[in-house]
Amino acid sequence: MTKRIYFLAHGGVVQGVGFRYFTRKRAIELGLTGWVRNTDNNKVEGEAQGDDAAIASFLKEVDNGPRSAKVVKLDKEDRDVVDEEKDFQVRR
Secondary structure (H helix, E strand, O other), rough: EEEEEEEEEEEEOOOOOOHHHHHHHHHOOOEEEEEEEEEEOOOEEHHHHHEEHHHHHHHHHHOOOOOOOOOEEEEEEEEEEOOOOOOEEEEE
């Protein structure tokens, strides 16, 4: 079943360490669509869409982050599925 989640990574350190590109790479490897971006308050947020197992794996990866990141907390909430979304984008 396809689902969509919103995520918000709180640091520690989540900006300036390649977090968005790490997130995009993991999403593409898992066949997910969606987006990721930095926030103005030093967090990283995004949405990811795909099957339940891929979303669960993705959230574990995001919770760990890239090697130089330190995720203190990862918030998640369900969102409505976006039809015809084709890729996973890094937004600015």
